Amino acid sequence: MTRPESNPQLQQLLQHPALWRGRSIAPQATVATGYAALDAVLPGGGWPRLGLIEILTAQQGLGELQLWLPALAQLTTQPEARWCAFIDPPFELFAPAFVMAGVQLDRLLVIREGQSLWAMEQALRSGACDIALTWLSRVSSPALRRLALATEQGRAPGVVFRPAMAEHESSPAALRVALAAVPGGVRLRIIKSRGVSRDHVDVSWAP
């Protein structure tokens, strides 16, 4: 696929006032991802501050949480920071990695008791969280719909990490991204987003 930015003729055509593009819909609040390549692709230049975000991975450890570290650092260091809730994470969070990324630990909350859907809904609905992240292997579409409504009520984004095979299920998420590993980084394939056609972007980790 040809990128519009690389073709001058296409660029000129895009300047035409009669042309309306999907990404020029009402601007939405975002938080910068911390990766320039990703910011350029996502509508509004970052992760949405509202709605459900689905991250699909074939296995744990591809860098799905690493992708969120700059955004978490930004959210927790702001003066009016609220909680960042990790609901039923698959392993123990290792504090030094978070501190090194600039995340403030005093705003992190780890919730484990098995009732992850209930806890996620509470976290999103309460308005006490800046972001809530959860790991769901199996979840029904109505349950996701509930979470999507809760994010609108509490004005906080909800991040759901799901296995890659959930790609073909319907989902009310505002943004769906599938991850695949590439050497030195990760490739994001945007499955669903407001105003972005199917696209992929490579993010490389800082050495």
Add this chain to the structure above:
Amino acid sequence: MSRVQRTAELFTALQAPLPQSLPPRLPPAPPTPQLRRARHAELWAAVQWPPGQFATDPPAQLAQQALLAQRYTPRVSLEPPDALLLELRGSVRLFGGLQPLLAQLQALFAATAVVALAPTPLAALGFARAGKSCCLTDATRLVSRLSPLPLRCLRWPEASLQRLAAVGVSTIGEALRLPRAGFAQRFGADLLQDLDQLVGRCAHPRVTFVATERFSSRCEPSFELTDTARVLHTIAPQLQQLEQFLLQRQRGITALLLRLIHRRQPPTQCVLRLAAPEHRAARIAVLLQSKLQQVVLAEPVRRCELRSGPLLACAADSTQLWQAGEHGGGALTQMPAFLESLRARLGSAAVQGLCMAAGHRPELLSCATEPVWQSASARRVATAVRDTSLPWPAGRRPLWLLPDPRQLPLAVDGSGHPLWRQLPLQLLAGPERLETGWWDGADICRDYYVAADGQGARLWIFRERDAYRRWFLHGYFG
């Protein structure tokens, strides 16, 4: 003398200037025999613990002992830091005589402390501090029994004791023989008063210990309650009482115990813990409701008992123009409330914070804490003093850590590389040697590597530097 003249004299007397300096404080007058008899009706027991018994938080531990002692007499008085005084005369008949009462006291305290009985509080304390667990009820023999005790038992100031020792006075008997006026002049009227109180020449009023106040209430509904929703409805008036009780004292609670008493089964207990002191009945009812929803009643409930934890200072917050979350108004006020609602349903252990400990051993570095809610203003300081200079290379610490390292099998081809899901791992970075902890027995000696598996997941693995040279998986770079 006429009445007018008398009034005029009185008036001039009142107008006369006051003396510039007050007359020197005189030693108290010797008491009348009648008072002495009335006072000696008292019988004091002193319980003296050895020094260092209450190492952690002495006032709280002493108060706890006072609570135990209150089962024998309501007149328990604290003698900080490590003694209690109990007035026993009023309890002798109830316990069937002095000997049974003393035996019970000894059984309770004698394992750790010295118990002594005497007609005055200071005398009892003096015997106990001298290590004599005597039982002296006869006031006439008080002075003769006290005389051989060293003055040090009275815990007077060190300077006074040294001056007394310099004039050859080291026992209570010798101090009692000194002339009163001279004693008061040389060593102070306070010490003379101590001596008078010691032998019962003047009264020694003591402040009675009062236990910390708590709210406690019970209700017995006219019929048995079969479901938890009805329980909540039944205790609603009690919660209103609790709110009134707390409002009158301007206090809040952080713990509340609800006991549901059944006919045969043991009582169902429901403990509510709150993140911040709370006094509003409505809020407590909401939290109790989510707590009660998980309770399965083994039997219908006959009686409900409500008991609060200690009362804490509670600042009522001012109401705001904006609703919470609206235009940013009061968004932060919901953060403790969110914690409480989670804990009410999931239990307090389910909600944890994260913190870092000092050290280098990965398994001890990261620990779970009680999530602490800090207000935004208190937090700015914390952000400013944050130390960002961590000693590790960037990007070399995983986000996920396995609580127990998992051993990896070795490749069969003899390359010595570890296998992960039957495939050899590729080492990306390392080794980084961690060799520490020799001082407490849990020492580690490892070479850490960053490794990648065939699918591109990055793992944090290490090789032990002992004779076995085994490989372990310790974390994921999630």
